[in-house]
Amino acid sequence: MPEKPAELPVRPGRRRSTSQHELERVAFELFERDGFDATTVDDIARAAGIGRRTFFRYFDSKNDVVxxxxxxxxxxxxxxxxxxxxxxxxxxxxxxxxxxxxxxxxxxxxxxxxxxxxxxxxxxxxxxxxxxxxxxxxxxxxxxxxxxxxxxxxxxxxxxxxxxxxxxxxxxxxxxxxxxxxxxxxxxxxxxxxxxxxxxx
Amino acid sequence: MPEKPAELPVRPGRRRSTSQHELERVAFELFERDGFDATTVDDIARAAGIGRRTFFRYFDSKNDVVxxxxxxxxxxxxxxxxxxxxxxxxxxxxxxxxxxxxxxxxxxxxxxxxxxxxxxxxxxxxxxxxxxxxxxxxxxxxxxxxxxxxxxxxxxxxxxxxxxxxxxxxxxxxxxxxxxxxxxxxxxxxxxxxxxxxxxx
DNA sequence: GACGATAATGGCACCCGGTGCCAAATGGAA
DNA sequence: TTCCATTTGGCACCGGGTGCCATTATCGTC
Structure with a gap:
C-alpha cells in the first residue's frame, strides 16, 4: 500500500496522483458534512479526483482513512x-x-x-x-x-x-x-x- | 428480532420455522468445517433449510450468530x-x-x-x-x-x-x-x- | 369449510465495501 | 522512439445487509 509520499529518489514509473493525507483531508470534510456512514468510498474518491479502485490502494478499508x-x-x-x-x-x-x-x-x-x-x-x-x-x-x-x-x-x-x-x-x-x-x-x-x-x- | 421460542400462548400467525439456537448450531458446524470467513450467510441459511432473508430476521448480522x-x-x-x-x-x-x-x-x-x-x-x-x-x-x-x-x-x-x-x-x-x-x-x-x-x- | 386477522417467509433488486484482473496512462532512461 | 517500471481506473464479481411485497401458514370465529 502506498505510504506517504516521502522524498523519494526519482525512479521509473508513473507518479502518484494523491496521498493518504489528501484522501484523509477530503474524507474528513465529507464526514463533517454527511457523517461517516452516509459517505461512500465512491464519494471520497470522486471528491479527491481519483477512481474508487485507487482509494483501496491507499487504504486497506474505508475504516482506515481516519x-x-x-x-x-x-x-x-x-x-x-x-x-x-x-x-x-x-x-x-x-x-x-x-x-x-x-x-x-x-x-x-x-x-x-x-x-x-x-x-x-x-x-x-x-x-x-x-x-x-x-x-x-x-x-x-x-x-x-x-x-x-x-x-x-x-x-x-x-x-x-x-x-x-x-x-x-x-x-x-x-x-x-x-x-x-x-x-x-x-x-x-x-x-x-x-x-x-x-x-x- | 425473533427471540428464542419460549412457551408462548397460542396466538395467530405463522409458526416460526427455526430458532437462533438452531441457526447457531448449524453455523458452528460450518465454521468448524470451513472457518468463519469462508462460510457465507447463504451457506448457513441453506444448511438450516431457510432463506437467506430469514437469517437476518433472527440475527442482526452474521457476526451475531456466535x-x-x-x-x-x-x-x-x-x-x-x-x-x-x-x-x-x-x-x-x-x-x-x-x-x-x-x-x-x-x-x-x-x-x-x-x-x-x-x-x-x-x-x-x-x-x-x-x-x-x-x-x-x-x-x-x-x-x-x-x-x-x-x-x-x-x-x-x-x-x-x-x-x-x-x-x-x-x-x-x-x-x-x-x-x-x-x-x-x-x-x-x-x-x-x-x-x-x-x-x- | 370459508373467511379474516396475524405473523413468518422468501425472492428479488439494490446498496455498499472490498477484490482480482487487465488494459491504459504516465514518467524516465537509453 | 522504444522500453521498462509504476500507477491508475474501469469492470465484473463476491458477500454482507436492507427494503419491499407477494405468498404461505396458523388460529379463531362463524
Whole structure:
C-alpha cells in the first residue's frame, strides 16, 4: 500500500496522483458534512479526483482513512518506552508514556477531537478500532514483558496492555464529553487510578 | 428480532420455522468445517433449510450468530452484582462477579472454547465484539457508579469497566492458549492483579 | 369449510465495501 | 522512439445487509 509520499529518489514509473493525507483531508470534510456512514468510498474518491479502485490502494478499508499517522506514532511510543529509567515502577512508566503518546499540539486539538469522535462514536469505526489498537497493545505488552522478564503473550503483560488501553479509552470518552478539560490531565488521572487498582473505592 | 421460542400462548400467525439456537448450531458446524470467513450467510441459511432473508430476521448480522445467550446472561450478571455485600470493596465485588459470570458447566467448556476462539481470533468477530461488550461494560460501570455515588458515564466507573473487560479478554486469550488451565482461575488471577494495580511490578 | 386477522417467509433488486484482473496512462532512461 | 517500471481506473464479481411485497401458514370465529 502506498505510504506517504516521502522524498523519494526519482525512479521509473508513473507518479502518484494523491496521498493518504489528501484522501484523509477530503474524507474528513465529507464526514463533517454527511457523517461517516452516509459517505461512500465512491464519494471520497470522486471528491479527491481519483477512481474508487485507487482509494483501496491507499487504504486497506474505508475504516482506515481516519487513523492518520497512528502506525508511525507507535514507533515513537516504542522509543519513549525505551527511554524510561530502568528502576521506574512499571505502571508509572506506562502511565507516563501513555500520557505523552496522547499529547497533541494545540493546533491539532480540533482535528484530534473529530478523529476520536468518529472512532469512538461510529459503530463501524469503533469496531474496527479494536483491530488497530491491537498494535498499540502489543507495544505496551512488549515493554511490560521486558520489565517482567516474561513473554509478551503471557497473562500479566497482556492484562496490563489491555487495561491501559481500556483506561485510555475511558479517558478519551471523558474528554469528548467535556470539551474544557485537558486530555493529558484526564489520562493521567485515569492511569493513576489504574496504578492504584482503583483503590479506596 | 425473533427471540428464542419460549412457551408462548397460542396466538395467530405463522409458526416460526427455526430458532437462533438452531441457526447457531448449524453455523458452528460450518465454521468448524470451513472457518468463519469462508462460510457465507447463504451457506448457513441453506444448511438450516431457510432463506437467506430469514437469517437476518433472527440475527442482526452474521457476526451475531456466535453470541449465544450473552444478552440474557447480562441480566444474570446484574443480579449477581445486586447481591454483593454492601461493604465489600468495589474491586473485590467486580472480581467475584466477573469470575462467576464466566463460569460454565464442564459439559459446555468445549463449545465455550470454540466460541471464544472465534470471537478473539477472527478479525471480523473480534472487531464486532467491541460493540457487543459495550453492554457488558455498561453493567460493570453501573455497579461501580452506584458504589461511588457518581454517574455511570463518569471517568472512574468507565475506567473500571473498561479495565475489567480488558483484563478478562487477556484471561480469555491465556485460557485459549493453555487448554489445561481453568478459565475461572486465570480470570481470578488477572482480576486480582488489576485490583492491586499490577503492583510490585 | 370459508373467511379474516396475524405473523413468518422468501425472492428479488439494490446498496455498499472490498477484490482480482487487465488494459491504459504516465514518467524516465537509453 | 522504444522500453521498462509504476500507477491508475474501469469492470465484473463476491458477500454482507436492507427494503419491499407477494405468498404461505396458523388460529379463531362463524
Amino acid at each position: 487513523w492518520g499517522a497512528f502506525t508511525d506514532q507507535l514507533g515513537r511510543m516504542r522509543e519513549q518506552f525505551a527511554r524510561r529509567p530502568a528502576d521506574e515502577p512499571l505502571m508509572a512508566a506506562v502511565r507516563a508514556v501513555v500520557v505523552e503518546f496522547n499529547r497533541v499540539d494545540e493546533a491539532e486539538v480540533p482535528r484530534h477531537r473529530r478523529r476520536l469522535e468518529l472512532i469512538l462514536r461510529v459503530p463501524a469505526l469503533q469496531a474496527h478500532s479494536t483491530l488497530r489498537y491491537g498494535d498499540w497493545r502489543a507495544v505496551v505488552a512488549e515493554f511490560a514483558a521486558a520489565r517482567l522478564g516474561v513473554e509478551p503473550a503471557s497473562l500479566v503483560p497482556q492484562s496490563i496492555a489491555y487495561a491501559a488501553l481500556g483506561v485510555a479509552l475511558a479517558a478519551y470518552e471523558h474528554w469528548l464529553a467535556h470539551p474544557g478539560v485537558e486530555l493529558c490531565d484526564v489520562l493521567d488521572t485515569a492511569m493513576a487510578e489504574l496504578a492504584r487498582g482503583f483503590g479506596d473505592v | 453470541w449465544g445467550a450473552f444478552t440474557d446472561q447480562l441480566g444474570r450478571m446484574r443480579e449477581q452484582f445486586a447481591r454483593r455485600p454492601a461493604d465489600e470493596p468495589l474491586m473485590a465485588a467486580v472480581r467475584a462477579v466477573v469470575v462467576e459470570f464466566n463460569r460454565v458447566d464442564e459439559a459446555e467448556v468445549p463449545r465455550h472454547r470454540r466460541r471464544l476462539e472465534l470471537i478473539l481470533r477472527v478479525p471480523a468477530l473480534q472487531a464486532h465484539s467491541t460493540l457487543r461488550y459495550g453492554d457488558w461494560r455498561a453493567v460493570v460501570a453501573e455497579f461501580a457508579a452506584a458504589r461511588l455515588g457518581v454517574e455511570p458515564a463518569s471517568l472512574v466507573p468507565q475506567s473500571i469497566a473498561y479495565a475489567a473487560l480488558g483484563v478478562a479478554l487477556a484471561a480469555y486469550e491465556h485460557w485459549l492458549a493453555h487448554p489445561g488451565v481453568e478459565l475461572c482461575d486465570v480470570l481470578d488471577t488477572a482480576m486480582a492483579e488489576l485490583a492491586r494495580g499490577f503492583g510490585d511490578v
